[in-house]
Amino acid sequence: MSEPIIRLENVCYRYPRTKEYVLKNINLEIQKGEFVAIMGENGAGKTTFCQLLTGIIPKEQGGKLKGDVYVCGLNTKQNNLCTITQKVGIVLEDPETQLFTTKVKNEIAFGAENLQKPVNEIQEMVEWALEVVRLKGFEERHPTALSGGQKQRVAIAAALAMKPDILVLDEPTSQLDPIGTLEVFEVIKKLREDYGLTICIATHQSEEIALFADKVAVLHQGEFIAYGTPQEIFQDLETVQKAWIRLPQVSELALYLKDRGLELNGFPILKEEGSQMILNELSKQKRGAAANG
Numbered sequence: 001m002s003e004p005i006i007r008l009e010n011v012c013y014r015y016p017r018t019k020e021y022v023l024k025n026i027n028l029e030i031q032k033g034e035f036v037a038i039m040g041e042n043g044a045g046k047t048t049f050c051q052l053l054t055g056i057i058p059k060e061q062g063g064k065l066k067g068d069v070y071v072c073g074l075n076t077k078q079n080n081l082c083t084i085t086q087k088v089g090i091v092l093e094d095p096e097t098q099l100f101t102t103k104v105k106n107e108i109a110f111g112a113e114n115l116q117k118p119v120n121e122i123q124e125m126v127e128w129a130l131e132v133v134r135l136k137g138f139e140e141r142h143p144t145a146l147s148g149g150q151k152q153r154v155a156i157a158a159a160l161a162m163k164p165d166i167l168v169l170d171e172p173t174s175q176l177d178p179i180g181t182l183e184v185f186e187v188i189k190k191l192r193e194d195y196g197l198t199i200c201i202a203t204h205q206s207e208e209i210a211l212f213a214d215k216v217a218v219l220h221q222g223e224f225i226a227y228g229t230p231q232e233i234f235q236d237l238e239t240v241q242k243a244w245i246r247l248p249q250v251s252e253l254a255l256y257l258k259d260r261g262l263e264l265n266g267f268p269i270l271k272e273e274g275s276q277m278i279l280n281e282l283s284k285q286k287r288g289a290a291a292n293g
Helices: 046-054 081-085 104-114 119-132 148-160 178-195 206-212 230-234 237-242 249-259 271-292
Strands: 006-014 023-030 035-039 064-071 088-091 166-170 198-202 215-220 223-228
Touching: 006 046, 023 046, 023 223, 035 046, 035 178, 035 206, 046 064, 046 081, 046 088, 046 166, 046 198, 081 088, 088 148, 104 119, 104 148, 119 148, 119 178, 148 166, 148 178, 166 178, 178 198, 178 206, 206 230, 215 230, 223 230, 223 237, 230 237, 249 271
Parallel strands: 035 198, 035 215, 088 166, 166 198
Antiparallel strands: 006 023, 006 064, 215 223
16 A cells, blocks of 8 residues: 555644643544545544644644654655645635635635746636636635635635645535535535545534545544444444434434334445335335235
């Protein structure tokens, strides 16, 4: 297997003027092109983890960092933020805090302009990023006139214009309605599938993670307590309850039916598989009743 694109080795971190470490004994490897979700209760350390990957911690936040964080082969302690942000893009929870220009095209070009990229290269990157996030034709629109999902897609486009290898998203859909949430996740899916971008997302959105993610890392009180596929994580009910992770609705339905005597052949995390399992079991019971009748 090739060298992981993200690697954390024995990482512990505490903020300035505090004694307690908010991240403890973090060891994790993420391969190039993987879609990894970071899940856990509020206060588990998800935002701190995201900021570690971008170099914001400890470069801007200060505090005490033990261990090492590597992104694209770069140790975040030994490289400046300008170097790291060309490898790692970040999208925050609230799109309003990231948008501050008067036109969508200016917003997307801002980061590349600060790096003093050639004008023609910036124009090409802006056009490409708009195409990827499905906002072609919105170039002259004012960001405040957009829907929540569109604003977050502009924020993603602004990160993409830097041509990063890794995209880190910190609760990017927590303030969006279901339509906006689906819009954002579909864009993230396209980035991973069409462009091989490595995705690391902190989120509570279980349905979308069941559908799109390769792996889930569960944070609890600053430590990773589980790591596996969405199927492996969601059916580990002890871990799910401990970390206050909400199950996909179809999984909750399966557990409800099991409590009432309907034994499904498996543990569904996707709607389609859940529907099929329920239909199969009902059909089986119907055939059994007919045979005994």
